[in-house]
Amino acid sequence: MNKARIESFSDGVFAVAMTLLVLDIKIPVTDYVNDAQVAHIFAELLPIILLYMASFFVLAVIWINHHFIFHLFAKAVNRQLNLLNMLYLMFVVLVPFSVEFMSIYAQAKTAVILYGVNLFIIVFISTVMTRYIRHNAELIHPDLSERLINQSQFRARMSLLFYPLGIICAFFWIPGSFFFYTFPVFFNVIPGTLDFLERHSPITFD
Numbered sequence: 001m002n003k004a005r006i007e008s009f010s011d012g013v014f015a016v017a018m019t020l021l022v023l024d025i026k027i028p029v030t031d032y033v034n035d036a037q038v039a040h041i042f043a044e045l046l047p048i049i050l051l052y053m054a055s056f057f058v059l060a061v062i063w064i065n066h067h068f069i070f071h072l073f074a075k076a077v078n079r080q081l082n083l084l085n086m087l088y089l090m091f092v093v094l095v096p097f098s099v100e101f102m103s104i105y106a107q108a109k110t111a112v113i114l115y116g117v118n119l120f121i122i123v124f125i126s127t128v129m130t131r132y133i134r135h136n137a138e139l140i141h142p143d144l145s146e147r148l149i150n151q152s153q154f155r156a157r158m159s160l161l162f163y164p165l166g167i168i169c170a171f172f173w174i175p176g177s178f179f180f181y182t183f184p185v186f187f188n189v190i191p192g193t194l195d196f197l198e199r200h201s202p203i204t205f206d
Contacts, residue, residue, distance in 0.1 A: 020096035
């Protein structure tokens with residue numbers, strides 16, 4: 001199968017999903033408002049804006065990891081990997097829905113849990129795709145270093161740990177869930193974080 005077409009299609013799906021996030025921010029239209037009222041409206045929208053920003057960065061990290069899998073990890077794509085990718089993208093497109101659902105029912109445990117489950121499934125399928133590629137010599141890139149493979153496994157393990165923690169935390173303290181949901185973003189985008197976690201985390205790279 002044509003790997004470049006699958007990558008382009010996947011990039012398009014991510015672009016649409018990330019664009020749909022901002023459409024969840026609905027600006028109320030009110031006649032004859034003064035500056036104080038506008039400031040109040042913005043203050044009410046601020047939690048939704050912050051949720052949009054956090055979710056955008058979460059999807060950005062997921063896209064970066066997807067790019068790693070198909071551009072650096074895999075040298076080819078077969079039917080099974082393509083089907084796994086389609087399943088993966090289905091849950092990526094579901095993120096704008098789970099974000100809007102949570103923005104409307106932010107104080108409801110069910111909405112926060114749904115968001116976490118959505119992210120967890122994406123990371124889980126990503127891990128399945130990576131393992132599938134590793135166990136198929138005709139798919140894995142021959143020049144891929146063992147160090148890079150181990151780092152990708154470490155990222156996956158961290159995400160698979162923190163998203164369930166966020167889901168569990170939703171039963172007791174919803175703000176804590178948002179910390180666990182966004183923490184994987186930090187160790188993926190902040191330079192040096194992965195090396196720091198390698199030295200100090202009980203989760204090994206091997």
